[in-house]
Amino acid sequence: MIGLTLIEDSEETEMAYVKGDYVPVATLSTRQIASTWTTHKDLPSGRFRLRAYSPYGGTNWQKEWSVNKDQDLEKLAKRVAGDLKRATVEIAEQYAIAAEKCRREEQKWQEQLDRMRIAEDEKLRSESLSKSTEALEHLIADWGKAKAIERFFGELAQQVELAPEHDREHLRGRVEAARALMKARDVLEILKGWQTPEELYEAKKKAKPKY
Structure with a gap:
């Protein structure tokens, strides 16, 4: 033309x-x-x-x-x-x-986009691994705390049963009140909400804009 x-x-x-x-x-x-x-x-x-x-x-x-x-x-x-x-x-x-x-x-631009996608993908995987690991560490800490609390009140209940009979009822009530105050988080519910690195990666990937 x-x-x-x-x-x-x-x-x-x-x-x-x-x-x-x-x-x-x-x-x-x-x-x-x-x-x-x-x-x-x-x-x-x-x-x-x-x-x-x-x-x-x-x-x-x-x-x-x-x-x-x-x-x-x-x-x-x-x-x-x-x-x-x-x-x-x-x-x-x-x-x-x-x-x-x-x-x-156009080829140069596509290659640049590919490098950007790879870098972004690596960043997402690194962030997912870090966040999942951090959440798991909190879960382990919560589990240890829950076990320590349970062990404490178990041993305390045993000591109450060794107390003089006239003090037992009162001490039992104190133990139950203390147990209610120090109720530990349900670690199994926490475990249900915990996400693996791959699950976090897939969720982040879906939320990211496409190039």
Whole structure:
């Protein structure tokens, strides 16, 4: 494909302000010019150019032909057609170079995306492993605490049964009150909520935006 544009050149023209409008100074008498003020404006010149160009991204081929007022348009058209036919080879070469450059840039971008995905994946796996390990350490600590509390109250209950009979009932109530106050977390429920590194990784992966 080849794009075509017909262009009319403009030219800077001295203009005078006459009766609410701007008029070319060249059309006025010296007397009229003396009684007003002038400025310069770009006006259509009546001179045309035909511009042909390559519409493909990454290419820069273009060529222009002047279109004169009394020119034989049939001869001009034949010359333009011949020039355009010869230009197709150059345009095709530029397009091939641009397409290859675009392909390389796309490949480079895809490789960069792949590196970003790999780095992000490694980061997610590292974070998942760290978080899962930390949660497991808390679970172990809670389990140790629960066992220590249970062992403490078990031994305390045994000591209460060895106390004088008149104090046992009172001491039993104190033990139950203390047990209620120091009730340990249910480690099995905690274990149900604990996530393995792979489970955390999959959850994080689903929540991350796609590249």
